[in-house]
Amino acid sequence: MADVAIPRAKPQMSEDSAWTQLKHNRNWLGFWFMVPAMAFLIFFLAYPLGLGIWLSFTDTRIGRVGHFVATENYEWLWDDSIFWLSVFNTLLYTFVASALKFAIGLYLALLLNENMPFKAMLRAMVLIPFIVPTVLSALAFWWIFDSQFSIISWSLKHLGVINQNINFLGDTTWARICVIFANIWRGVPFVAITLLAGLQTVSPSLYEAATLDGATRWQNFRYITYPLLTPIIAVVMTFSVLFTFTDFQLIWAMTRGGPVNATHLMATLSYQRAIIAGQLGEGAAISSAMIPFLLAAIMVSWFGLQRRKWQQGESND
Amino acid sequence: MSSVQIRDVRKSFGNFEVLHGVTIPIEDGQFVVLVGPSGCGKSTLLRMLAGLENITSGTISIGDRVVNNVQPKERDIAMVFQNYALYPHMTVADNMGFSLKLRNASADEINKRVKRAAEILALSPLLDRYPRQLSGGQRQRVAMGRAIVRDPQVFLFDEPLSNLDAKLRVAMRTEIKELHQRLKTTTVYVTHDQIEAMTMADKIVVMHDGIVEQMGTPLELYDKPDNQFVAGFIGSPAMNFLKGHVRVNGVAAFEGPNGVKLPLKTAPTASDGRPAVYGVRPEHFTIADDGAEAEIIVVEPTGSETQVFAKLGGEQVVAVFRERHQFNPGDKVRLKPDPSLVHLFDDATGKRMNA
Numbered sequence: 001m002a003d004v005a006i007p008r009a010k011p012q013m014s015e016d017s018a019w020t021q022l023k024h025n026r027n028w029l030g031f032w033f034m035v036p037a038m039a040f041l042i043f044f045l046a047y048p049l050g051l052g053i054w055l056s057f058t059d060t061r062i063g064r065v066g067h068f069v070a071t072e073n074y075e076w077l078w079d080d081s082i083f084w085l086s087v088f089n090t091l092l093y094t095f096v097a098s099a100l101k102f103a104i105g106l107y108l109a110l111l112l113n114e115n116m117p118f119k120a121m122l123r124a125m126v127l128i129p130f131i132v133p134t135v136l137s138a139l140a141f142w143w144i145f146d147s148q149f150s151i152i153s154w155s156l157k158h159l160g161v162i163n164q165n166i167n168f169l170g171d172t173t174w175a176r177i178c179v180i181f182a183n184i185w186r187g188v189p190f191v192a193i194t195l196l197a198g199l200q201t202v203s204p205s206l207y208e209a210a211t212l213d214g215a216t217r218w219q220n221f222r223y224i225t226y227p228l229l230t231p232i233i234a235v236v237m238t239f240s241v242l243f244t245f246t247d248f249q250l251i252w253a254m255t256r257g258g259p260v261n262a263t264h265l266m267a268t269l270s271y272q273r274a275i276i277a278g279q280l281g282e283g284a285a286i287s288s289a290m291i292p293f294l295l296a297a298i299m300v301s302w303f304g305l306q307r308r309k310w311q312q313g314e315s316n317d
Numbered sequence: 318m319s320s321v322q323i324r325d326v327r328k329s330f331g332n333f334e335v336l337h338g339v340t341i342p343i344e345d346g347q348f349v350v351l352v353g354p355s356g357c358g359k360s361t362l363l364r365m366l367a368g369l370e371n372i373t374s375g376t377i378s379i380g381d382r383v384v385n386n387v388q389p390k391e392r393d394i395a396m397v398f399q400n401y402a403l404y405p406h407m408t409v410a411d412n413m414g415f416s417l418k419l420r421n422a423s424a425d426e427i428n429k430r431v432k433r434a435a436e437i438l439a440l441s442p443l444l445d446r447y448p449r450q451l452s453g454g455q456r457q458r459v460a461m462g463r464a465i466v467r468d469p470q471v472f473l474f475d476e477p478l479s480n481l482d483a484k485l486r487v488a489m490r491t492e493i494k495e496l497h498q499r500l501k502t503t504t505v506y507v508t509h510d511q512i513e514a515m516t517m518a519d520k521i522v523v524m525h526d527g528i529v530e531q532m533g534t535p536l537e538l539y540d541k542p543d544n545q546f547v548a549g550f551i552g553s554p555a556m557n558f559l560k561g562h563v564r565v566n567g568v569a570a571f572e573g574p575n576g577v578k579l580p581l582k583t584a585p586t587a588s589d590g591r592p593a594v595y596g597v598r599p600e601h602f603t604i605a606d607d608g609a610e611a612e613i614i615v616v617e618p619t620g621s622e623t624q625v626f627a628k629l630g631g632e633q634v635v636a637v638f639r640e641r642h643q644f645n646p647g648d649k650v651r652l653k654p655d656p657s658l659v660h661l662f663d664d665a666t667g668k669r670m671n672a
Contacts, residue, residue: 013634106661209402213416214390223415227406 053291055284062278071264074283082261083286086269090293093265094174096185096246101240102233104184105191109220112192113199120144130189138253141182145169145254169255172262182250187243191236198232199225238301242294266290319380319393319470319503320345321366324376328361328527332663335361337527338375343520348497348504348651352514353524359507360475362524366505367396367473379470398481401456403463404450410435412622413462434465437496454485457503461496472497474506478513490516511551512612515539526612541660545667548596548660554624556596557634560664565589571661577609579628580656585670593670596660599624608653616644627652 060066145168153165248267257264274283321343329337350360368389414427468562561573569584611627
């Protein structure tokens with residue numbers, strides 16, 4: 001056998017075609033397995049991101065190739081009060097909506113984790129806001145908050161609480177409250193279901209042990225549930241913040257940034273300037289200005305997600 | 318430390334009753350083992366004692382106090398769980414001190430008591446570790462430490478050794494017994510392993526299908542099982558049972574399967590011809606010329622003793638000998654049960670017939 005094999009192997013070694021290399025070199029083969037994913041990421045993520053950043057340094061408009069203008073777009077934005085208003089709106093929107101989504105989501109998750117009748121059905125129902133397409137639910141909210149046909153105004157009027165319609169989307173404060181409310185309504189299921197999944201990984205015997213140790217229900221939550229849930233809270237809140245910060249659909253369908261730019265987020269303003277007004281360079285600069293904020297959010301979660309000491313170490317089961 | 322009284326306790330899950338009136342008196346400082354096959358209700362009973370399950374009817378008292386409606390944390394008991402239930406995000410010291418922290422004990426007090434418990438259990442070098450960084454035996458000890466620190470009236474153990482490997486289990490068995498001798502705290506220990514029950518208990522409670530089959534010291538249960546279930550459950554290898562009839566023709570005897578004659582010291586009165594089960598422990602066989610003929614099937618030497626599986630009257634029996642007999646499969650031997658150590662059970666009810 002060996003005598004036969006040796007002369008055969010020799011020509012193969014010297015040939016060293018791409019195909020033989022593929023067959024013998026595991027790293028080379030591994031590289032080719034990664035190519036599809038890499039191509040996907042480069043074409044659909046890295047390239048648009050790079051192009052966006054590049055555009056933000058040019059004066060490109062729709063239909064006209066731009067020239068490099070260095071930081072001129074950013075200098076413009078620096079003195080643009082509407083831009084700063086949109087930054088403020090975005091931060092307010094993200095902060096208030098995320099905090100409330102977390103509070104409501106955690107509360108719902110704790111509730112759904114209890115034993116109760118129709119548990120499976122209730123859990124499924126919680127997901128409904130999540131599965132309805134954003135634009136559809138935004139349109140529904142548009143009607144709910146309509147200045148003339150709002151069901152809320154109608155109900156309150158019939159109850160005698162108010163005697164004229166509330167101008168939900170026409171008043172700056174009300175408009176902000178309404179879009180934040182709609183965002184919370186849509187985002188709560190994601191937080192609730194993810195936290196519920198986290199809750200279910202906590203062994204019930206830990207609660208029994210804590211109960212015997214003398215813990216009240218609150219102490220059970222404070223000392224057992226919450227610390228064991230922190231890793232998943234970090235993940236879910238990072239996603240929640242990123243989604244909320246970059247929100248576009250809901251605002252665009254409900255208010256288009258109005259009234260008087262009170263609900264303009266950075267994403268909607270960027271779209272308005274770049275696509276509607278055709279100032280691609282300026283729009284790209286607004287989009288790029290979101291990057292530092294998003295990086296900051298990711299950094300926070302990065303450190304929050306660092307495996308805690310109690311999660312480390314090998315298990316000896 | 319306290320006595321515990323379990324009186325006519327019943328437990329139903331919906332319409333399904335799992336405990337049918339269980340009464341167990343436990344004296345102050347006693348080490349009581351609840352043992353039985355899985356599903357017999359022993360763990361449920363322990364959880365009722367801890368307050369983790371409601372009591373359907375009957376009463377449980379700890380000391381002089383009926384605890385049926387007392388919250389678990391007011392019962393002053395500590396429990397060691399089968400999976401230890403250590404808090405994964407707390408160090409060993411924090412795990413052990415958690416109950417004291419919840420009672421607002423001072424940091425000094427917590428520190429002192431945790432240190433003392435750690436010394437008792439040889440956990441001192443591990444106090445800063447997290448449960449994940451511990452071996453199975455160490456986790457087991459932390460779980461016990463958590464119980465000790467509280468200095469409770471009663472310790473409850475729910476199959477604490479079943480997650481350990483065989484060697485560690487034997488070592489921990491001794492450790493728990495030693496601990497009890499040292500602390501003398503009333504202990505209720507649940508296991509399905511009769512060896513654990515025999516080696517550790519002051520009193521064993523054998524449970525089966527939601528009732529107490531028998532209570533007593535390990536040797537009482539071994540020497541005089543009340544019924545065939547206890548006889549078969551206690552002892553390893555298990556007792557041999559041979560069906561047949563009692564014969565009293567001047568001298569008492571037992572007619573086993575296929576007419577095999579087996580010795581009886583005395584027959585219960587008016588029992589001639591009664592169908593019965595003849596029980597003999599493997600270690601109570603001897604080789605004697607007047608024994609019953611048996612054919613050897615398998616020989617298993619363990620060094621200290623030899624287990625012999627043989628066919629006696631067509632039925633398979635096990636015999637254990639301390640002496641080193643030279644047996645081969647197929648050999649014919651004469652096995653003789655020690656008549657003063659055999660057990661006789663009613664064929665229909667399984668109740669013990671002989672004194």
